[in-house]
Amino acid sequence: MSEFDDDDAGSADKLVAPGLSEKALLATGIRIGTPVRTKTMEAFTARPRPDGLHIIDYARTIERIDVAGKFIAATGAKNTVVYTSREHGAVAVQKFCELTGAMSRIGRFMPGTFTNPLYPGHLDAELVVVADPMSDMQAMVEAAKLGVPVIAVCDTDNVTDDIDLVIPGNNRGRKAIAAIFWLLARSTLVRSGSLAEDQAMKYGIEEFETKVEEEPKPDDPEERISERRE
Amino acid sequence: MSQGTVTLPLCNSCNRPIKPAERAVHFSCPNCHETVIWRSEKCRKFSRRYKCVNCGFEGP
Ligand SMILES: [Zn+2]
Ligand SMILES: [Zn+2]
Numbered sequence: 001m002s003e004f005d006d007d008d009a010g011s012a013d014k015l016v017a018p019g020l021s022e023k024a025l026l027a028t029g030i031r032i033g034t035p036v037r038t039k040t041m042e043a044f045t046a047r048p049r050p051d052g053l054h055i056i057d058y059a060r061t062i063e064r065i066d067v068a069g070k071f072i073a074a075t076g077a078k079n080t081v082v083y084t085s086r087e088h089g090a091v092a093v094q095k096f097c098e099l100t101g102a103m104s105r106i107g108r109f110m111p112g113t114f115t116n117p118l119y120p121g122h123l124d125a126e127l128v129v130v131a132d133p134m135s136d137m138q139a140m141v142e143a144a145k146l147g148v149p150v151i152a153v154c155d156t157d158n159v160t161d162d163i164d165l166v167i168p169g170n171n172r173g174r175k176a177i178a179a180i181f182w183l184l185a186r187s188t189l190v191r192s193g194s195l196a197e198d199q200a201m202k203y204g205i206e207e208f209e210t211k212v213e214e215e216p217k218p219d220d221p222e223e224r225i226s227e228r229r230e
Numbered sequence: 231m232s233q234g235t236v237t238l239p240l241c242n243s244c245n246r247p248i249k250p251a252e253r254a255v256h257f258s259c260p261n262c263h264e265t266v267i268w269r270s271e272k273c274r275k276f277s278r279r280y281k282c283v284n285c286g287f288e289g290p
Pocket of ligand 1: 241242243244245246269270271272273274
């Protein structure tokens with residue numbers, strides 16, 4: 001993840017959540033968008049960086065994560081399906097669902113998952129959350145057929161058609177997607193009354209991260225083991 | 231209201247009545263949960279703005 005190359009890297013003293021400083025949150029790349037910005041994402045972006053990447057107004061990310069947390073809490077996490085087709089968000093979605101009790105689907109979206117009650121993997125969704133509307137479109141198509149509302153993490157280049165609640169954020173980076181789902185888990189738990197505002201969650205942001213073998217951390221023995229397995 | 235008529239919900243964005251066959255969506259306001267927001271198939275498709283009459287929240 002590229003460092004944000006100006007003096008606006010966030011404060012180390014300002015806490016966004018217990019144990020998470022603004023600086024640490026911004027270091028995940030949560031607000032780093034893409035060179036493209038769609039019309040509907042304009043409202044969530046602050047300014048382009050000198051290298052042309054659009055920067056997401058992360059205050060709006062936080063604000064929307066909180067609204068999404070209320071939405072999930074009011075619907076009931078157990079009635080909510082969280083889907084990601086892509087590997088880099090898999091752990092974030094799994095951990096989110098473990099902590100909140102939401103249902104998870106990862107990888108290929110089997111046709112009929114929402115629409116066919118006879119399909120063995122059928123899920124009864126009252127609310128759907130997707131990590132990327134572009135790659136997770138199949139789940140959105142089935143949600144639309146049933147009139148099920150959709151929350152989506154949207155990057156600056158995402159089209160927001162058929163989405164009922166946008167969470168603006170970098171949905172391409174492993175660390176960023178981990179941060180978004182970690183904050184969303186917190187908000188969902190706090191809003192449903194099962195976590196106090198100042199209480200820490202069972203997992204830290206790092207534990208929401210999908211580790212990839214191409215980027216082994218030298219100090220992480222597990223990574224080194226998986227590297228040797230290659 | 232005379233017998234046999236139904237009141238169709240109105241789309242929050244375009245204010246048109248929503249037909250039963252339409253692939254519309256409705257949900258309680260994500261922010262305050264106090265009002266029901268209906269979005270017509272078209273308005274949802276085109277990402278048109280909706281606004282909660284209770285809390286002023288604007289989506290999507
Ligand atoms: Zn409409
Ligand atoms: Zn409202």
